[in-house]
Amino acid sequence: MAQGLIDEASRGSHSDELSTDEGTLEPLCHILTPIGMLGYGFDESLIYKALQDLATNETPTALILDSGSTDGGPLKLATGSMTAPRVAYIRDLRKLLALSHEFKVPVIISSAGGDGTNEHVDEVLAIVQEIIEEEPKTNYKFKAVGIYSGVTKVKVLKALAADEVTGCGVSVPALTTQDVEDATVVVAQMGPEPFMDVMGAETYDIIIGGRAYDPSPYIAFCADLATKKFGLPFESLKPTQLGGFAFMGKIMECGALCSIPKSASSKATIYCDGTFDIVPLSPNSYCSPVSVAAHTLYEKTRPDILPGPGGSLHLDASKYEQLADGRSVRVTGAIFKLSRQNRLPYTVKLEAAKIIGYRTLLMGGFRDPILIKGIDSFLERAKAYVKQQHKESPGTWELDWHVYGVDGIMGSLEPGDPSYQPREVFLVGEALASSQELATSVASCARIACVHGPYPGQRGTGGNFAMGVGGKLEVEMGPCAEFCIYHLMPLEIGAEHAQEIRGVDTASTDGGHTPIFSWRRMVMSSCAKTPTYGPLATQIPEAIAMSDFNGVRDVQKAPKLPPCYLNLADPRTLCDVASVVRSKNSGPYEITLDVLFSQKRIYNLMQTSNILTPSAIAKLYKLREDEIIYCGFYDQAMAFKATIPRKRLGKAISGGSFMEADVHGSQQYAGLLGLDLSQEVRRVILGWS
Structure with a gap:
């Protein structure tokens, strides 16, 4: 979140709206999020110092982080690839295991691998086991749990036949039987219930979850503690409690994106009534009431009502208070309304993608101002040449252009002056075909047309196109994917939970069984008998862990505000x-x-x-x-x-x-x-x- 331009006036803009009596707040738990996405890397020394500060505190603490998103497109779901390289997951998980072992705090991860498929849950668990086996001197022993969110096509087709499936938003096209059949794998976004099922049935050190609503593990950790503390079922918790848990999770799953300037790691203190405090762990960042409130807008359709599995988070009455340290913000007023308590079905979002063909790219640039002046007609003639050369080719294909420097990003929505002529243009030609061979043939032919095609007023006859970026004339991209399922499916009562599987089979349940989620337990340990190393000895030397942070976290004043670039002296736009x-x-x-x-x-x-x-x-x-x-x-x-x-x-x-x-x-x-x-x-x- 680009919060760097929020000025001093915003920092206390809501501080007088909230009067929470500190003495009445009873802490329920602390949650630390090292980074908004597993595999993106994080500063483990910040987490170490925060855990060290909490070491004498008896309030339960957990490390929770997300690993999934549809932000990167459909390729993960369609091809089974992961968001980050495997080595990046190894790096981050090695840090998390060391922190968990040293401070005896659980690690909870959702949407394993980026898409949360059953295969990626198993892959992340395998990485954890590899790390443990590679470091025998750590004397690691972890109780690990994998939660699976794969859904069979039989289940989806049954719901579709009953006319129960709807698009997740008005822009999503209606689901068809062909969409389901073309999908490579289908996952359902878990609510907090499967995580709570595990927490209620098993002591755990590590939970690796499949595809989940991003706040789900945060809600689950808080709700599990609250239900045990008050002796109440999940459904009997107050809407303000569930609202606080869900809103905290919505903010925390992005790390410290709500801080100024935005940073990676954050800490939340959650109270029994649903109130929570949030603070970035970077000593150079702070939260303000407006920066936290602004996060409700981030990548959501609307800021006041946020739907999720089993209900919706309502933030129209939310309030934000700057705390005395100048870096933390206290939040109240969020409400979570359970669907079934409002006579609505419990729904989960289904996600799937399909392969629609194979892509090849050509890349290069134009510098001739005469060609650039007539670039639209030039590229149309290039398309016509490709079509003529492939009129007998078996299979189907498409070709189109990204014209960077003109309208490569926004296309027909480009707001600039249509008469503007850039000095140079970077072209990416995108060929999609029913086979990789055909896609490359189309791209190669298009490149030749760009190099040698004539145009009115031409002076340079040696070639039109600066090409060979990275030494390649065409770049084969492999399968091209497209989302085919992004829909809501209602669940029968109880189907939102998870059942334990006791064998090695992690396949999702078939179309007639409930619940639709499942989990399995395992114990992972090294065989070493030597004592454990000191606190993250190979990663955070004690001198660094202590000296670099002495006194910094206790600073009461927030960092200096960044400059403001508003133009109020002569405002025009x-x-x-x-x-x-x-x-x-x-x-x-x-x-x-x-x-x-x-x-x-x-x-x-x-x-x-x-x-x-x-x-x-x-x-x-x-x-x-x-x-x-x-x-x-x-x-x-x-x-x-x-x-x-x-x-x-x-x-x-x-x-x-x-x-x-x-x-x-x-x-x-x-x-x-x-x-x-x-x-x-x-x-x-x-x-x-």
């Missing part, structure tokens, strides 16, 4: 008055746009102006107004949000599919930056000075 303007995918089928303001009076002015409206967003993104999925202001974060369908050339498209060039959706905000302010808004702002 939205970029001049908004501290953050960003875009992000909200699942594979939606793009969400966030505009954050750092001054209350500017936010109030923008609310009453006619600048950020559904009609303005529709015009900017070439949509009908009724196609906008969500549009509105969110007071807690002093923010505006709009969510739109992901499209290309007017047609719906999913992230990571053929010719989709911004899988994160993080570069779709550019048009908002230049949105003109009205003369009235300008006059008001200028009048303030």
Whole structure:
């Protein structure tokens, strides 16, 4: 989250709205998240110091982190690849095992491997076993549990035949039998129940979970402690308790993305009533009420209601308080409404992807201003040449262009002056075909057309195309994937839980059995009889672990605020008055746009102006107004949000599919930056000075 421009006014903007009596709060647990994604790497010394600070505290503590996302596109699900290289998982897991062993805290990981398939749960467990066997002197012994979230196609087809499956969002196309049959594997996002089933039945040191709703392991750890403490079933916990657990998990699963400047590691202290405090572990970052509130907008369709397995998180009454250390924020007011208590079904989101062909890329650049002036017609002629050369080829194929320097990222949504002519253009040609051989043939033919194709006014006849990036003329990309299932399926009562499997078979249950999730236990240990090493001896020398952090974590003042780049002296566009303007995918089928303001009076002015409206967003993104999925202001974060369908050339498209060039959706905000302010808004702002 780009929070660097939120100014001093935002840091205490909500501090007077909350009066929580410190003496009435009873800690339930502490949770540390080293990084928002397993495999991305983290500073273990920060975690070590935080655990050391908590060592004399009897409040339960856990290391919890996520490992999955659809952000990277559909290829993981379609091909069985993992988000990070295997060596990256080994590196991070080695650190986590050392921390868990030293401080006797559990490690809970969800969505193993990135997609959370059964195979990747087993793969991550295998990595854990390898680490233990490679380090016999550690005297490791861990009780490990794997939780599996694979769902059979039989189960999905049965629900589809009963007309029970719906798209997860209005942009998701209706599910077909062919979609299910084409899927390579299907997973369901677990709620907290399978994790709680394990926690209630088994003592554990490590839990490796399959595909899960990102906050699920956080909710489960808190709810398990709360149900045992109060002697209540999960469903009898108060909505404010479950709301606090879920909201904390929603924030923490991203690490310390809600801090200023954004950082990796975070700590939450959760209280019995659902109140929680959050603080980044980096001594150079801090949280503010607005930075934490703003995280409710991040990659979500709307900021006030966040649906998940078994219910929805409601944040319209959430409140945020800056604590005395200047770095922590206390949060209250979140409510989680259980679906079944509101006579609605418990639903889980199904995810799957399919292979739609094979891709080959060609890359290179144009520098001739004469060619660039007529580049659209030149590339159309190149397509025609490829079509003529492949009219007898067996199989199917497609070809299209990413023209970077003109409209390579936003395509037809590019807001710039259409008459603009860049000095140079980088071209990526993307060929999709029914075989890799055919895709490469199409790409090669397209490259030849780019090199030798004629154009009006041509002077340079030696060749048009600067090519050979990385020494390759064509780059074979292998299978091309596309999401084919991103849908909600209702569950019968009890099906949201997990049952223990006692054999080696980790296949998901068949279509007629409940619950749909399963888990198995194992004990992993080294055979060494020598004493354990000292605290992370091979990774964090004691001198570093202690000296670099003495006194730093006790600093009461937050780091110096970054400079503010707002232009209030002569404001003309939205970029001049908004501290953050960003875009992000909200699942594979939606793009969400966030505009954050750092001054209350500017936010109030923008609310009453006619600048950020559904009609303005529709015009900017070439949509009908009724196609906008969500549009509105969110007071807690002093923010505006709009969510739109992901499209290309007017047609719906999913992230990571053929010719989709911004899988994160993080570069779709550019048009908002230049949105003109009205003369009235300008006059008001200028009048303030």
